[in-house]
Amino acid sequence: MNLTLWTHNVNSLGKGWAAAYRQTVGCAVGPSEANGIVFVASNSGPVYAINVYTGKIIFKLPLPSTLSMWMPLVYHGILYLGLGGAMFNYQQGLLNAYGGGHRGQYTGVSGLLALNATTGKPLWFILTKSQAMPTRIIVNNKLVFDDGDGNIYGVNPFNGKVLWKFSYNGSGNMASLDYYNGIVIAGFSEAYPVNTSAIVGVYIKNGSLAWIIKLPFAVTSSVGDAVPGVYNGYLVDGFLGYGSGHGPYLSDIKAREVLLIANASTGKILVLENVTNKTVHPSDTNNGYNPLVINSTIYLPTITGTVEAFNLQGKLLWSSPQISNTVIQSAPLLYKNFLIVTTGPNIVVLNASGGKVINVYHTPFIIRQQPVIVGQTVIETTSTDWVFAIPLVDLLHETEVPPLGVAKLYPNMLLRLHIRVTVKA
Structure with missing residues (x-):
């Protein structure tokens, strides 16, 4: 699908069409790379392993589900994937308070799948009732993941044995797990009828509760969507909150963006x-x-289409010019003193010291994910089910992606060719 057709469909069918297409067909998250292999999870069903040097597909594994809102994770030659059907209703997650939500149940197989990262051969699988959407973590030979029912699991990463399980009355969506000093940190969105939105810390050793930050002013799925950051004992999160107005439609509600900074050891705001x-x-x-x-x-x-910089005390350092006509949600990527920001069809490069726009790189794609840098190459997925690689020097200095099939040669670069590969191949 090209950008012109995408724009036409959004204008004629509404923004809901774009979300549905991306969720069922496109790539909702960015790629991962390990040992010379790029792993791409497509919402159309398969996971792809791609040679990082050539763009050649090493293996393609169709999965028994359609949802891929987790980034593939590789550890000791094992690839870990979270599964869950894309055709779900978030209201299922809201019903967790009555023991019934199981978001995504009956729409596909949900759980955690382990594969051989070189061949794609399945090794083991943990079945869950709701989707395992958030990207998991591995610390000290222990794998931890959570699901849409508010469960956090500690697992042996080699054989899939569940070591412990912690349950919270909320829903884990796209909020990838984080970790600090023995504590696993997870974000959960509201259940029904009480807004139970919270950030929860549990001890990785045994899954016991370390602390809970309750956020009853958070709006809809926000805390379960936001991927928190941890740095030097500080926990940082950004989400919608302080809503005004009442439903039943989301257009009847208005909310503001909230910055939260907390102590990662105690949960104190x-x-x-x-x-x-x-x-x-x-x-x-x-x-x-x-x-x-x-x-x-x-x-x-931010919701204004800018990037803002703060210190760890919450003081605003700078705000970039508006670089998107709509909200920006993916975390920027830092390379030296450059911030790389995806803004839809464009990748914008900012000066990390002051927010000045260094370059705007136009693509024929819709890009909402965070890319990865391997050597001197930027690799990214798109909402229309493509993965492409571009030389970092192009991103910093050129204005747009060359036409399909045009290759460039660069000395001393990991990817010698300007490669573009559709994962529909």
């Missing part, structure tokens, strides 16, 4: 403040705003 002066209607798919925290600086995408 240190900073809680509104970001920008704008209000927006909550999305029907994602209401999280993922921070990048590095070198004592928070880089936060």
Whole structure:
């Protein structure tokens, strides 16, 4: 699908069409790379392993489900994937309080699948009642993942044995897990009839509760969507909150973006403040705003189409010019003193010290995911089910992706060719 047709469909069918297409056909998350292999999870069903040097597909494995909102994770030659059907209703997650939600149940197989990362051969599988959407973590030979029923699991990463399980009355969506000093950190969105939105910390040793940050002012799925950041004992998160108005439609509700900074060891809130002066209607798919925290600086995408930088005390350092006509949600990617930001059809490069726009790189795709940099090459997935690789030097200095089939040669670069591969191949 090209950008012109995408825009036409959005204008004629509404933004809900774009979300549905991306969720069932496109790539909802960025790629992963390990040992010279790029792994791409497509919502159309398969997972792809691609040679990072040539773009050649090593293996393609159709999965017994359609949802791929987790980034593939590789550890000791094992590839871990979370499964769950894409055709779900978020209201299922809201019903967790009555013991009944099981978001995604009956729409596909849900759980955690382990594969041989070289061949794609399945090794073991853990079945769950609801989708295992958030990207998992592995620390000290222990794999931890959570699901849409609010369960957090500690697992042996080699044989799939469940070591412990912690349950919270909420729903884990796209909020990838984080970790600090023995504590696993997970974000959960509201259940029904009480707003149980919270960030929960559990001890990785045995799954016992370390602390809970309750966020009853969070809006809809926001806390379960936002991927938190941890840096030097600080926990940082960005999400929609303080909603005004009442449903039944999301267009009847307005909310603000919230920046939260807390102590990662105790869960004590240190900073809680509104970001920008704008209000927006909550999305029907994602209401999280993922921070990048590095070198004592928070880089936060915003609902106004800007990136804002804060220190760890919540003081605003700078705000970029508006670089998108809509919200920006994926965390920026830092390379040296450059911030790489995906904004739909464009990849924008900012100066990390002051937010000045260095370059705007146009693509024929819809890009909402965070890319990865391997050597001197940027690799990214798209909402229309493509994965492409571009030389980093192009991203910093050129204006647009060359026509399909045009290759460039660059010395001393990991990817010698300007490669573009459709994962529909």
